[in-house]
Structure formats: C-alpha cells, structure tokens
Amino acid sequence: MMTDVRAPVTNVWEVLMDSSYIPKLYPDVLTASVDPPGKNRVGQRFHIVAKAGRRKLEIFAETREVVERKKVVTRQTPGGLFASFDSTIELDPQGESTKVLTTFDYELSMGYLGKIFNMVLLERLVSDNLKAYATNLKEICELLPLE
Amino acid sequence: MRTVQETVFVEAKPEAVWEVLEDPYYIPKLYPDLLNVSVDPPGKAVVGQLRTMGARAGKRTIEIRTRVVSLTPGKRFELAGRDGGALDEFSQVMELIPQKGGTVMKATFRLKVSENYFGPGFDLLTLEQMAVRNQEEYLKNVKSLAELTPVV
Numbered sequence: 001m002m003t004d005v006r007a008p009v010t011n012v013w014e015v016l017m018d019s020s021y022i023p024k025l026y027p028d029v030l031t032a033s034v035d036p037p038g039k040n041r042v043g044q045r046f047h048i049v050a051k052a053g054r055r056k057l058e059i060f061a062e063t064r065e066v067v068e069r070k071k072v073v074t075r076q077t078p079g080g081l082f083a084s085f086d087s088t089i090e091l092d093p094q095g096e097s098t099k100v101l102t103t104f105d106y107e108l109s110m111g112y113l114g115k116i117f118n119m120v121l122l123e124r125l126v127s128d129n130l131k132a133y134a135t136n137l138k139e140i141c142e143l144l145p146l147e
Numbered sequence: 148m149r150t151v152q153e154t155v156f157v158e159a160k161p162e163a164v165w166e167v168l169e170d171p172y173y174i175p176k177l178y179p180d181l182l183n184v185s186v187d188p189p190g191k192a193v194v195g196q197l198r199t200m201g202a203r204a205g206k207r208t209i210e211i212r213t214r215v216v217s218l219t220p221g222k223r224f225e226l227a228g229r230d231g232g233a234l235d236e237f238s239q240v241m242e243l244i245p246q247k248g249g250t251v252m253k254a255t256f257r258l259k260v261s262e263n264y265f266g267p268g269f270d271l272l273t274l275e276q277m278a279v280r281n282q283e284e285y286l287k288n289v290k291s292l293a294e295l296t297p298v299v
Contacts, residue, residue: 015183018183018185019172020172020174020175020183020184020185021175021182021183023172023173023175023176024175024176024182024183029176030173030176030292030295031170031172031173031176032172033170033172033190037189037190038189051292051295054294054295054296055295055296055297056295056296056297140182142206143182143203143206143207143208144206144207144208145207145208146204146207146208146209146264146265
C-alpha cells in the first residue's frame with residue numbers, strides 16, 4: 001500500500017523508530033515492549049500484546065533491517081499469533097512530503113489459536129489493522145509542533 | 148485546577164488491573180490523545196520513573212511530563228506532573244480494592260493546563276476539557292483492558 005504523507009521524511013522516521021507509537025498505529029494492539037529498550041534497530045525484539053474480541057493475543061517479532069530514513073524490515077519470531085509475518089516499510093522523500101510503501105505478508109498460527117477463534121473473522125481483524133496502520137501513520141506524522 | 152474523581156468496578160482481579168497500571172507502554176492505548184511515551188528508567192513503573200508523553204491538541208503536538216511518586220503493588224499508584232510540559236499541575240492517584248467478582252478502582256485526578264506553555268491563541272478551557280475527557284476515557288480503557296482474557 002502506498003501512502004502520501006504531508007510531512008518530511010524525518011517526521012515519518014521518528015515514528016518508525018519509536019516502538020511506543022505501535023499501540024496508536026494498530027487499532028487492536030494494546031502495548032509493545034522492546035528489548036533492548038530505546039530506538040528501533042537491527043536485532044531489537046518486540047513483544048506485542050493485542051486483542052481479538054475479549055481475548056488477549058501475543059505477537060513476537062524482530063527488526064531485521066534498518067536503512068536510515070529509507071527502510072525498516074520486521075519479521076516474526078517463534079510463538080504467538082503468526083506462523084509467519086514480514087513487514088517492510090519503505091520511504092521515498094519528496095521534499096516536504098514522503099511517499100510511504102507498506103508491505104505486509106503473514107500467515108496465522110493455527111496451533112496458537114486452537115479452536116477458540118473464527119479464522120475468517122480473525123483474518124479480517126488482522127487485515128483491518130494492517131490497513132489502518134498506513135492511515136494512522138499518516139495522521140500522526142502530519143501533526144504540527146506547537147511553535 | 149480541575150479535579151476528577153471516579154469509582155469503577157472492574158470484573159477482574161487486582162493483579163490484572165495492576166498489570167495495566169504498571170506498564171507505561173499501555174499509555175498510548177489508554178488515553179485517546181496520547182501518541183507515544185518514553186520512560187526513564189525503561190520498563191515497568193518504579194518510584195521515581197520519569198515519563199514523557201507526546202500528545203495531540205487539535206492538529207498540534209504537545210508534551211506532558213510526569214513521574215511515579217509512589218507504588219504499593221496491587222493497591223495504590225500515584226503520579227505527579229513535572230515542569231516543562233503542557234500541564235502546570237497534575238496528580239493522579241489510583242487505588243485498588245478487591246471485591247467479590249473483581250476490583251473496585253478509585254481514581255482521583257487533578258490537573259491545570261499551562262497558560263505559559265500554550266501561549267495566546269489557545270482556548271485553555273477547551274484544552275482543560277480535552278484533558279478531563281482523556282482522563283475519563285483512561286478509566287474506561289483500564290477497565291476494558293484488565294477484563295480481557297488471555298488466549299492460553
């Protein structure tokens with residue numbers, strides 16, 4: 001998905017490098033903790049808690065590639081909601097705006113979910129969250145500082 | 148100075164409520180207008196932990212600064228404001244009382260929006276109402292998240 005963000009690439013990059021924005025970017029993500037703490041970098045591991053209906057789910061991931069102000073690649077690590085998950089965010093600066101290309105490729109873990117969930121509904125939930133990500137990223141990046 | 152006092156019954160044990168209260172990384176999900184949070188030291192709440200939140204006021208970004216004043220695990224959690232942010236004064240006290248079937252959560256918030264921080268051109272009353280609304284949503288969201296059940 002390609003999104004035009006009316007903000008310089010530095011704004012977008014600041015959001016992508018700060019894991020505490022994650023609950024704001026995905027509607028059903030509740031919290032995200034990272035190890036080691038601090039700015040996003042290769043090898044940083046994510047433990048994400050999300051909700052599906054009245055259930056809490058876990059997602060485990062790791063940052064695999066970071067190209068300063070250009071690209072972030074995240075991949076699922078064992079356990080949790082996804083059997084596999086690859087996320088690539090690529091930035092194309094356009095002066096005072098930025099084109100953001102988001103690519104998500106995933107497969108849900110049947111073993112983790114067991115028989116609790118309606119898989120069609122869960123697929124829809126995941127899809128809705130991934131679509132919302134780009135919209136929320138744009139909205140946050142386009143906010144202006146107070147002064 | 149505005150004061151908000153509310154009591155909410157949460158259909159979950161105090162430990163489940165505490166888990167939400169002590170994890171600062173839930174903050175962006177709990178408050179509608181908070182965007183991100185940085186904490187020092189990182190990790191779960193400890194006395195003296197400094198928190199800096201980015202928030203939105205309309206189409207602007209602002210900063211709110213707090214620190215953890217006291218903690219009694221599973222029972223009481225207190226935050227206070229710090230200089231330099233959008234609130235001249237801030238305090239938050241959350242008390243948890245176990246009851247049959249769940250937890251009574253008593254919350255007291257006091258806040259005052261900073262005129263110096265915003266400068267002329269901002270309606271302080273509107274900003275105050277926004278802050279109060281965020282605190283009210285905070286309580287609902289703490290309840291909602293504490294009542295979730297894990298998959299396993």
